[in-house]
Amino acid sequence: MNDTPSAGRQPAGFRSDVPHSARIWNYWLGGKDNYPADRDAGDMVERMIPGIADAARANRAFLCRAVRHMVTEGGVRQFLDIGTGLPTADNTHEVAQRIAPECRIVYVDNDPLVLAHARALLTSSSAGACHYIDADVRDLDHILKVAGTILDLSRPVGLMLLGILNHVLDDGQARGIVNRLMDALPSGSYLAIGHPTAEVHGEAMHESMREFMRQGGTPITARSRGELELFFEGLELVEPGVVSCSRWRPEFTPFGAPAEVSEFCGVARKP
């Protein structure tokens, strides 16, 4: 495991001694862009929530299936992915451009390390485009203005909000963000959400998040299935609805339904 991020020099404001959500996520996904403080916090959560790393991987596998669905079933060729995370296998543009190389993707994140890595590693096919916006998810004017210079916002867009709404603790503010973004997109657009929940592990999930925040980690919250369903109000929720990431249209195996994980998800189409 490295103690130096692979994209080179560290950006301004960078702290390696405070656990950070993108780097813990990277640790759980088996990446090397994380530090002792991230690994300690990741291990602490894993002790309290056994299987949390599986949940991170299930969320990532859901991203692949959701993007494939939007491209193949929905004809989507443009994506706005907010809360990019550190690049790993099968990022949104790779999944989309494997099927349709002309896909255009705008990534948004507010973390300088994530953006440095993204710019270095997330490169587009020559037929499509990849762009990065340095913004907080709450800065919707800026996000929509810049995204509109790369994407054609009069045509359908796949909005990816995976592992990001959990950092907007206020329910009303989180719903306002989703509504404002979906209002700016035309009919035929899609919304994908991945979000931690306490539905599987109950109070232990809330306690692990409180402990994470006590260690200085990014403020975070879990939401219930019912709360997640509210984000999709007014949209056509794609079957099977809001479920564990591991159970959203999983690949067939002879061993029955995969176990539930503590990341739930859903995909919906704007009518």
Ligand SMILES: C[S@@+](CC[C@H](N)C(=O)[O-])C[C@H]1O[C@@H](n2cnc3c(N)ncnc32)[C@H](O)[C@@H]1O
């Ligand atoms: C857990 S990672 C999720 C990565 C990826 N979307 C996935 O699901 O694999 C959360 C990401 O959201 C970013 N993030 C956290 N708070 C944010 C905010 N207020 N505005 C923009 N990005 C934020 C973090 O920097 C991190 O890259």
